[in-house]
Amino acid sequence: MDRSTSLDIEALKMTQEQYILAAQPNPLHQRAPSMCGGAPAYPAVGVGIYGWRKRCLYFFILLLLVTMIVNLALTIWILKVMNFTPDGMGNLRVTKEGVRLEGESEFLLPLYVKEIQSRRDNPLILQSDRNVTVNARNDQGQLTGQLTVGTEGVVFSHSVETSHIRAEPFQDLKLESPTRSLTLEAPRGVEVNAGVGDFKASCRKDLLLQSSEGEIFLDASTIRLGNIPHGSAVDPLEGAPAGTTYTKQTVYELCACANGKLYLSPAEKGSTCQTTSNFCLWS
The missing domain is CATH 1.20.5 (Single alpha-helices involved in coiled-coils or other helix-helix interfaces)
Structure with a gap:
């Protein structure tokens, strides 16, 4: 048997061995080592936690x-x-006309509204533990008016237009301007009425009552003008110098200077305002 014949027999044997190995089950697929240890891993029947x-x-x-x-x-x-x-x-x-609040409401931050009004025949009450301040501003955001309600009353930083000002029952009404002048104006007149108590007007400088067309009418059972100075004149009988005052006189007449100042002159049968008019020269 030559060399080529022996090579064919060997090749045939190798082919048979490969066929036998392929037909037999591989134990490596049935029992493979696990990745975490040496224990064999068996095929899983179901998946779960x-x-x-x-x-x-x-x-x-x-x-x-x-x-x-x-x-x-x-x-x-x-x-x-x-x-x-x-x-x-x-x-x-929320309604078509705007926002409506019923009952009592509390605001912790500033409230910006165009108009606030209460229901018909019901009062509108703004209450705060401290002062209540209402500001009015223009389109540029500048403050044009301010209303501040505190324990001492209501404070206005600018002019106020209203038809009626009154105090609470059994309380006094006081209009005061500590640093500026206080002016009350109306096209048809200003009426100040104290139904039960007294009316008092005091100022540091001048108190001006002026009527452009009508008259100033004081209607009272008694009108008292205090601290009016006495007029002075020359006494023709004793030849007293100018400036002598009548200290023993008990009845006087009320006289007025051209500038509107008032003074007292001794009352006699006729008027003595002309004889005591020296007061108007130096007053």
């Missing part, structure tokens, strides 16, 4: 369910307490 992982998953699902229930309960409680409705919430109602 077991042990502490399963318990943790159930715990997180339960926690999420409890959180959702608490959140829903708090939302319902807030809606109930705040009285949410399709028209608004609480005392606040």
